[in-house]
Amino acid sequence: MTATTAIGLAAEVREGRRKAAEVVEQYVAAIEAREPELHAFNLVLADEARAAAAAVDAAVGRGLDPGPLAGVPIALKDNLCTRGIPTTCSSQILAGWRPPYDATVVARLRDAGAVVVGKTNLDEFAMGSSTENSAFGPTRNPHDHTRVPGGSSGGSAAAVAAGFAPLALGSDTGGSIRQPAALCGVVGMKPTYGLVSRYGLVAFASSLDQIGPFASTVADAAALLEVIGGHDPADSTSIDRPPPRLLPTLGDGVGGLRVGVVRELTDGIDADVLDRLHQAADALGAAGAQVGEASVPAAVYGLSAYYLIAPAEASSNLSRYDGVRYGLRVPGEDVTAMYEATRAKGFGPEVKRRIMLGTYALSAGYYDAYYGQAQRVRTLIIRDFEAAYRDFDVLLAPTAPTTAFRLGAKTDDPLAMYLSDVCTIPSNLAGDPAISVPFGSGADGLPVGVQVLAPALGEEVLFRVAAVLEGAAP
Amino acid sequence: MPSPISRHDVAHVARLARLALTDEELELFTVQLGAVLAHAADVAALDTAGVAPTAHPLPMVNVLRGDEPGPSLDRDEVLAQAPAAEDGRFRVPRILGEAP
Numbered sequence: 001m002t003a004t005t006a007i008g009l010a011a012e013v014r015e016g017r018r019k020a021a022e023v024v025e026q027y028v029a030a031i032e033a034r035e036p037e038l039h040a041f042n043l044v045l046a047d048e049a050r051a052a053a054a055a056v057d058a059a060v061g062r063g064l065d066p067g068p069l070a071g072v073p074i075a076l077k078d079n080l081c082t083r084g085i086p087t088t089c090s091s092q093i094l095a096g097w098r099p100p101y102d103a104t105v106v107a108r109l110r111d112a113g114a115v116v117v118g119k120t121n122l123d124e125f126a127m128g129s130s131t132e133n134s135a136f137g138p139t140r141n142p143h144d145h146t147r148v149p150g151g152s153s154g155g156s157a158a159a160v161a162a163g164f165a166p167l168a169l170g171s172d173t174g175g176s177i178r179q180p181a182a183l184c185g186v187v188g189m190k191p192t193y194g195l196v197s198r199y200g201l202v203a204f205a206s207s208l209d210q211i212g213p214f215a216s217t218v219a220d221a222a223a224l225l226e227v228i229g230g231h232d233p234a235d236s237t238s239i240d241r242p243p244p245r246l247l248p249t250l251g252d253g254v255g256g257l258r259v260g261v262v263r264e265l266t267d268g269i270d271a272d273v274l275d276r277l278h279q280a281a282d283a284l285g286a287a288g289a290q291v292g293e294a295s296v297p298a299a300v301y302g303l304s305a306y307y308l309i310a311p312a313e314a315s316s317n318l319s320r321y322d323g324v325r326y327g328l329r330v331p332g333e334d335v336t337a338m339y340e341a342t343r344a345k346g347f348g349p350e351v352k353r354r355i356m357l358g359t360y361a362l363s364a365g366y367y368d369a370y371y372g373q374a375q376r377v378r379t380l381i382i383r384d385f386e387a388a389y390r391d392f393d394v395l396l397a398p399t400a401p402t403t404a405f406r407l408g409a410k411t412d413d414p415l416a417m418y419l420s421d422v423c424t425i426p427s428n429l430a431g432d433p434a435i436s437v438p439f440g441s442g443a444d445g446l447p448v449g450v451q452v453l454a455p456a457l458g459e460e461v462l463f464r465v466a467a468v469l470e471g472a473a474p
Numbered sequence: 475m476p477s478p479i480s481r482h483d484v485a486h487v488a489r490l491a492r493l494a495l496t497d498e499e500l501e502l503f504t505v506q507l508g509a510v511l512a513h514a515a516d517v518a519a520l521d522t523a524g525v526a527p528t529a530h531p532l533p534m535v536n537v538l539r540g541d542e543p544g545p546s547l548d549r550d551e552v553l554a555q556a557p558a559a560e561d562g563r564f565r566v567p568r569i570l571g572e573a574p
Contacts, residue, residue, distance in 0.1 A: 331567070
């Protein structure tokens with residue numbers, strides 16, 4: 001019997017009981033068997049993975065330790081820069097671009113012995129909640145091919161759920177790790193803003209973006225965060241602290257912890273999803289936590305504030321795609337015509353919509369009413385979380401209002417799609433960590449996720465609670 | 475309820491954003507941006523007098539590195555990704571009027 005968890009695989013490879021080369025072949029075979037029906041990847045890197053695995057095996061053979069993720073296959077969201085390897089953000093405007101550098105997280109994974117097996121599909125520039133906004137076609141939910149995997153990191157979530165890799169990385173700006181994790185039945189976590197370097201993550205909304213782990217177990221997600229977290233001088237918003245230590249206390253339980261179910265995040269949630277949330281709260285109570293009802297009143301304004309702030313930042317960040325330095329260029333008679341033609345052809349509808357919305361929210365006459373006001377509401381949300389954390393150690397909420405919805409169900413109604421993020425957005429606005437843990441299924445038999453929220457840098461307690469939920473999941 | 479944004483506004487914003495939009499896109503975005511802005515009316519109407527805006531979740535300012543030389547990206551490698559390059563620089567269409 002061989003291991004299927006990242007931690008188990010790494011132990012086998014480090015101790016020489018199993019070859020990394022054999023592990024890679026097993027996962028490449030799984031990808032070849034089901035990838036055509038799921039489209040989790042924009043690019044499968046089988047040959048590169050074989051070479052990396054051979055290097056891991058060679059290190060073990062020389063008596064060296066290749067690192068805590070030795071020989072563990074990992075899938076990377078295709079908005080993480082990989083030197084010399086195409087990084088598309090699922091956008092035509094970056095088709096063919098090969099970054100001249102690695103993201104910090106990619107370098108840290110390599111140093112830890114992990115083996116990159118491919119670049120995963122996403123909503124274009126991470127803007128979406130279903131992975132249907134990819135320029136290269138949607139990813140399908142491994143549990144039901146007529147359903148979306150969630151988004152924007154839908155390819156990473158689907159890759160872990162389908163057994164294409166035990167680990168994956170995504171990015172979470174408004175829920176883009178946690179929501180697809182919930183819809184695909186895997187663990188997905190957004191770290192505290194600044195815990196993981198954003199260097200080499202293609203920017204969407206810089207005050208909200210954070211890279212985080214996908215895994216099939218809570219312990220594997222913790223192991224991955226230990227590797228990618230910690231200060232990076234290349235990111236000026238990186239918190240100057242050592243990498244987090246999470247595994248030593250993972251099994252410490254929830255005895256005596258105060259857990260608050262967030263009242264405002266249970267409105268408008270499907271009844272079967274709410275049933276699972278209450279079941280999860282009961283399980284924590286049975287494990288020794290004190291469970292009560294928490295209130296974060298300003299959270300109800302989170303969605304509106306987010307869909308002003310994130311597009312505003314995106315409209316600024318995406319101004320770099322102008323056909324000058326990299327990516328697509330559509331010729332024009334002068335430089336303005338070239339800009340306009342390049343961006344018209346290179347961006348898909350959702351990206352254009354957000355650039356337009358953000359440009360409007362920042363434009364003269366509307367800046368204070370929309371962007372400025374949203375920033376003040378962000379302050380209110382932060383204050384309300386701080387107040388809630390005076391009474392509770394962690395908070396509990398649904399991850400998404402529904403289970404996985406059908407492909408095409410929300411593509412014509414952007415606002416309906418945006419509502420998928422209503423439970424996840426507040427953590428991004430506050431900069432706090434949150435994790436989605438699979439907790440049974442809904443009335444339709446599809447996975448349901450329960451979300452644990454903690455104050456900034458509360459990863460240790462967050463993972464402890466998540467581990468108890470995982471053990472109690474139906 | 476009147477839409478909070480007109481087709482004329484949308485065309486103006488598209489020019490600011492350097493996006494060439496088709497008539498169909500102008501029409502669609504006028505409706506869709508109107509719906510999102512209508513949803514944001516709750517935020518716009520909130521009394522936030524005396525509340526300071528948050529631009530960023532971390533209480534960090536002006537992070538500086540030591541003024542020490544280090545390696546940068548390789549120029550040829552960077553220019554190899556450019557749509558057009560010439561003499562070690564990015565080549566772009568004319569940005570000024572005809573030379574006299």
